Amino acid sequence: MKTKFNFFIIITITVAALALASCASAPVENKSLEEARAAYQAAARNPQVTKYAPVALKEAEENLRAVEAQWQSGAKDIDHRAYLAKQKIAIAEQRAKLNAAEDQVNMARAERNKTILEARISDAEKARRIAEIRAQEAEKARAEALSARAEAESLAMELSELKARGTERGLVLTLGDVLFGFNRAELAEGGQSVVSKLSDFLKRYPKRNIMVEGFTDSVGSEDYNIGLSERRASAVRIALIDRGIDPGRIQIRGYGESFPVATNATDAGRQMNRRVEIIISDDQGQISTRTK
Amino acid sequence: MMHYQWIRFPVAVSALIVMTASGCASVPRPDAALAKSDAAVKQAIEVGARTHAPLLLREAEKKLNQARVETENKDYKKASLLTEQVQLDAELAQVTTLATKAQMSVDELNQSIKILRKEMGLSP
Numbered sequence: 001m002k003t004k005f006n007f008f009i010i011i012t013i014t015v016a017a018l019a020l021a022s023c024a025s026a027p028v029e030n031k032s033l034e035e036a037r038a039a040y041q042a043a044a045r046n047p048q049v050t051k052y053a054p055v056a057l058k059e060a061e062e063n064l065r066a067v068e069a070q071w072q073s074g075a076k077d078i079d080h081r082a083y084l085a086k087q088k089i090a091i092a093e094q095r096a097k098l099n100a101a102e103d104q105v106n107m108a109r110a111e112r113n114k115t116i117l118e119a120r121i122s123d124a125e126k127a128r129r130i131a132e133i134r135a136q137e138a139e140k141a142r143a144e145a146l147s148a149r150a151e152a153e154s155l156a157m158e159l160s161e162l163k164a165r166g167t168e169r170g171l172v173l174t175l176g177d178v179l180f181g182f183n184r185a186e187l188a189e190g191g192q193s194v195v196s197k198l199s200d201f202l203k204r205y206p207k208r209n210i211m212v213e214g215f216t217d218s219v220g221s222e223d224y225n226i227g228l229s230e231r232r233a234s235a236v237r238i239a240l241i242d243r244g245i246d247p248g249r250i251q252i253r254g255y256g257e258s259f260p261v262a263t264n265a266t267d268a269g270r271q272m273n274r275r276v277e278i279i280i281s282d283d284q285g286q287i288s289t290r291t292k
Numbered sequence: 293m294m295h296y297q298w299i300r301f302p303v304a305v306s307a308l309i310v311m312t313a314s315g316c317a318s319v320p321r322p323d324a325a326l327a328k329s330d331a332a333v334k335q336a337i338e339v340g341a342r343t344h345a346p347l348l349l350r351e352a353e354k355k356l357n358q359a360r361v362e363t364e365n366k367d368y369k370k371a372s373l374l375t376e377q378v379q380l381d382a383e384l385a386q387v388t389t390l391a392t393k394a395q396m397s398v399d400e401l402n403q404s405i406k407i408l409r410k411e412m413g414l415s416p
Contacts, residue, residue, distance in 0.1 A: 077373060080373050080376070087377070087380035087381060087384055091380065091384050091387055094384060094387040094390075095391075097391035097394075097395070098387060101391060101394030101397070101398050102394050104398040105394060105398050105401060108398055108405065109401065111405055112404065112408065115409055115412070116408065119408065119411075119412035122412055
């Protein structure tokens, strides 16, 4: 029953189609259709279109097939229909471009956020590095302070090694005769090294002043001996000034053959008497004058 | 059941007659299609087709004007076909514009990322 009924419908439509075709002129050319077909084939080969506008492409294809069928059955306005098909394909292509670009915008946004995050991490990394450098600098300063203190301690030790004696006038260093040239006021090499240590000490303890006192043995005239003892004391002072010590911190005295520490009757005693004594002041910078 | 079938038959025949008649009959005035075409062109202009798809837009506008002229000349068939083309032309202009603008956004974003990376001293 149902097949029979469908049969009538088909007959009806076929007759109608034939009737429609009867009042249209037969198609003579299909150039527009060929263009549309070529456009579709190009679009179908474009992976962007198949990925980003598959539905629009499918619709364009179905439309093109319909137009082809219409052309086969001799429908009129084929140019017009082919043009519409071509435009639908172009629209599918542009839609694919649009969707692809929107996809890329989203990816680029994510990329930008990632970059900002990376930049922040990089900033944090920089801050961490700066903190590290500061810590290293602090550690270095601490080590330097430590070594400076150790140096000061060793300096004090050296001063004591230089036979600095504690006296009622203060700490006293004795530069022996060998630290000067024979009968001369110039400091010998050994004397220079002692003066160098002394200047370091004075720089470390800026409140302490010194008194440099020169002595000779009893050989020679008294005037000559006083002059020599003064010149030797002065040589020490100048050497200290050369090393950056404030001249106001250094007093000198030339005592000549006065205040011997040993007998002038023997060579050994005389050598001990030829000396320069350096008295280091207390924290107030005061040094009392020699009385004995 | 059979008689039901024979009631349907004249209906199909009359449909056939109507369809045959309309095949060669004159087309009604395409006012609705013209309005739809006009709206499509306006929409394309609104998204910026004047700047980003000027040739496609010009094509659509030209055909819309022609469709109006044909309507005035009572060639409704020609006018109707033109409105069909205008609607697709305008849609193409619109989608092309949107695609171009989206691509510009992509380029701008990528550029800004490049600058950002450079400023931050990161590898590109």
